[in-house]
């Protein structure tokens with residue numbers, strides 16, 4: 001399993017609960033380790049997916065069906081399904097842990113970059129939209145998996161070409177909101193269907 005689950009209540013709350021008689025702690029929210037999911041799940045799967053589609057890219061940036069075969073379509077579908085499963089897990093999470101204590105996130109040591117604590121603050125400030133953007137990724141990659149299973153090069157090519165924007169819009173809001181939206185990228189509200 002790639003994810004680590006912790007009790008969001010933390011140790012002090014558990015100790016307190018243990019001292020205050022038989023009562024169980026109310027609900028033990030399972031916090032998903034976002035950092036591990038990005039680094040060990042979503043990113044490698046997305047890179048593997050782009051490797052497959054880049055090997056079959058046509059001159060319009062779509063997928064050239066003649067460069068695909070049953071095996072590469074199945075591999076594309078499988079990567080997309082895995083992304084959809086991870087994204088759904090984020091969308092359904094009761095709590096998100098940006099990174100485990102002491103773990104540095106990518107570029108954290110660079111000037112002006114966000115720390116894991118900053119990211120936690122951005123997520124906690126608007127968990128619902130975070131989950132909405134994870135849901136957008138789940139839907140997008142679920143559609144892509146279906147298109148790959150149907151070997152629909154037109155639709156799969158379009159969805160692959162839009163995938164990076166779905167990743168980046170969430171990164172812009174929850175990882176580096178201090179940055180500007182790069183030209184050509186949809187605003188996070190657009191990804192959330194609020195344009």
Ligand code: HEC
Nearest residue numbers: 034035038039043046105106130133134137167170174175
């Ligand atoms: C729902 C929001 C969301 C979506 C969608 C999302 N990410 Fe992330 N991602 C984050 C946040 C927040 C961080 C910062 C925390 C971190 O670096 O671990 C992050 C970090 C990362 C990192 C850096 C991990 C590290 O070592 O610190 C990579 C690489 C990454 N994402 C890739 C992707 C890719 C590729 C996609 C799309 C297929 C994607 N992400 C979609 C929220 C998202």
